[in-house]
Amino acid sequence: MNECEQIQEQISAMLDGELSPTEEAAVQAHIRQCNECRAIYEVFATVSDAMTPESLPPDLHNRIMTAVQQRKVHKTRAKILRSVLATAASVILIVGVVFTLQPRGGGIGSSNNTSGAVQEFQSTSAGSGDNSGMQSASNETDGGAPFDAEAVITETAEEAPPESTEIPDGLESYHAAATATPMLPPEAPNEPRGEPTEGANEAGQSDTQFNEMELTVLELEVLKIEPGMFQGAALDDTTALAVGNTVWVGYDSELTPPLQSGDYVRVYYADSGLTEDGQRIQAQTVERYDKWDKAE
Amino acid sequence: MVTETDEQTLAQKAKNGDADAFEDIVRRFEKQLYNVSLRMLGNPQDAADAVQETFLKAYTALPGFRGESKLSVWLYRIARNVCVDALRKRRETVSLTNVDEEGKELEWEIPDNRYDPAALVERADLHQAVRAAIDCLPADQKQALILREFGELSYEEIGETLSLDIGTVKSRIFRARKKLCALLSPDGNFSDKQTSKRRKGGAGT
Numbered sequence A: 001m002n003e004c005e006q007i008q009e010q011i012s013a014m015l016d017g018e019l020s021p022t023e024e025a026a027v028q029a030h031i032r033q034c035n036e037c038r039a040i041y042e043v044f045a046t047v048s049d050a051m052t053p054e055s056l057p058p059d060l061h062n063r064i065m066t067a068v069q070q071r072k073v074h075k076t077r078a079k080i081l082r083s084v085l086a087t088a089a090s091v092i093l094i095v096g097v098v099f100t101l102q103p104r105g106g107g108i109g110s111s112n113n114t115s116g117a118v119q120e121f122q123s124t125s126a127g128s129g130d131n132s133g134m135q136s137a138s139n140e141t142d143g144g145a146p147f148d149a150e151a152v153i154t155e156t157a158e159e160a161p162p163e164s165t166e167i168p169d170g171l172e173s174y175h176a177a178a179t180a181t182p183m184l185p186p187e188a189p190n191e192p193r194g195e196p197t198e199g200a201n202e203a204g205q206s207d208t209q210f211n212e213m214e215l216t217v218l219e220l221e222v223l224k225i226e227p228g229m230f231q232g233a234a235l236d237d238t239t240a241l242a243v244g245n246t247v248w249v250g251y252d253s254e255l256t257p258p259l260q261s262g263d264y265v266r267v268y269y270a271d272s273g274l275t276e277d278g279q280r281i282q283a284q285t286v287e288r289y290d291k292w293d294k295a296e
Numbered sequence B: 001m002v003t004e005t006d007e008q009t010l011a012q013k014a015k016n017g018d019a020d021a022f023e024d025i026v027r028r029f030e031k032q033l034y035n036v037s038l039r040m041l042g043n044p045q046d047a048a049d050a051v052q053e054t055f056l057k058a059y060t061a062l063p064g065f066r067g068e069s070k071l072s073v074w075l076y077r078i079a080r081n082v083c084v085d086a087l088r089k090r091r092e093t094v095s096l097t098n099v100d101e102e103g104k105e106l107e108w109e110i111p112d113n114r115y116d117p118a119a120l121v122e123r124a125d126l127h128q129a130v131r132a133a134i135d136c137l138p139a140d141q142k143q144a145l146i147l148r149e150f151g152e153l154s155y156e157e158i159g160e161t162l163s164l165d166i167g168t169v170k171s172r173i174f175r176a177r178k179k180l181c182a183l184l185s186p187d188g189n190f191s192d193k194q195t196s197k198r199r200k201g202g203a204g205t
Helices: A003-015 A022-031 A034-049 A058-078 A117-120 A135-140 A198-202 B004-015 B019-041 B044-064 B071-097 B117-123 B126-135 B140-147 B157-160 B164-184 B192-198
Strands: A094-101 A154-155 A212-223 A240-243 A246-253 A264-274 A283-291
Touching: A003 A022, A003 A034, A003 B164, A022 A034, A034 B126, A034 B164, A058 B019, A058 B044, B004 B019, B004 B044, B004 B071, B019 B044, B019 B071, B019 B126, B019 B140, B044 B071, B071 B140, B071 B157, B126 B140, B126 B164, B140 B157, B140 B164, B157 B164
Parallel strands: A094 A212, A094 A246
Antiparallel strands: A154 A212, A212 A264, A240 A246, A264 A283
16 A cells, blocks of 8 residues: 555545544645645545435334334233244244134133044044143154253233233234144254344343243244145144144134245244143244344 | 443333333434445335334344443444345345346345446436445445444444454445545546536535
8 A cells, every 4th residue: 555545544534533633634734735635535525425314214213113012012922932942944834724713812722623634633642632741741752853842931920811812913923722733853953042032032021911821932934825624624723733844733814914935933832732742732823923033 | 422321321221121211222323224224225115124123123132232332333233234134135036036137146235226326426416326336335345334424333333343343444444435436436537627526515625
């Protein structure tokens, strides 16, 4: 770098207020007697002046605050650690049929409303009617890798029973009360993620309005959407079943916009919603999420 | 001007669940973040999305913010990652669905650039020409310059945001300015005669 070039770099820094008074004096002395550097100074200054900020779009502030507010409600409702068991890449979700469903509570332990398909599936595993103490049995799965629901945290809250965990308006979520089966490929890591997740970050720090409930979340990629039937039977909102590494979940056709392949969904479930064979979940909620939405 | 103490106090309050404090943070930084995102991404819609995304991530990650860096630096780091992700996504989209007639992928660091900056100097206002020229800068220079000009960060803060030492920041910004001027000047020669056309006044006599 010749002398003028060095001075020109100093000119740039001077415009940014990064020079000491002594350095600035030296630059000023140089540009008084060097036409080229003086021209550079003028052009740099002009261009810099031309970089004026644009005003904020008028609705953006409110849009941001609304989004934050929704996130807040969401976090309060489902304070969870991401499950250690599944990365989006390791489990695939096929969203099955589409029954319009009534938003409903009572997801936990409610398996009365299963379709024929699920009953058929359930018949392959014992004790599915009893949803208590499921976690302890979760390592005894046959077919799928062990399901590890260790990383759940307790959400402390006031009074509302699980039945009243309403999904706030504006969230892309719904009560699916789905039964889903986490199936891990054998190599799937069973260790907690290094990064704190939003659930972890938030743990225990904000007020909550919901009943004490442990929730675990399973993150799945929607592989494809299939209409109506699975193996000759319909899936409704309370049903899901697993075939290999594929999870079928009934979903709400009113979800807006409708799910499509490539979407990512989270299935929230309580330990009590985990069936004894460890392969099926009675979910509280299924919601769409943005795969790229990772906390810093 | 947000002082460092203000920032840390605000961050602490927001961390403790003070919704007003978080809104204050949004208010203080939204315009700069919008402008930084706008220059990174090249269009208002993407920039607005990026700012929203940045604050959502910040909100989510706030409990983990320990104040080791300034709040502004922390926010810009998030914003920068959001923008880089958006550009990467855009590139993926381009390569999947939008390869041009010659089968060439568009350069990701030239978003939505349909202008020839050199020609714009002659026929449009300088602001617009400068914006178009910024779009053409190499990504590393562009990020440093944008954080300086639109984020109003010091070299030290830019260094922290981009994980660079101050000397590198200084040199990148200098090279960015030189390149900008070259783009804005048809023959890259900054004679007095040429600069006089563009001078808005103020600098030198």
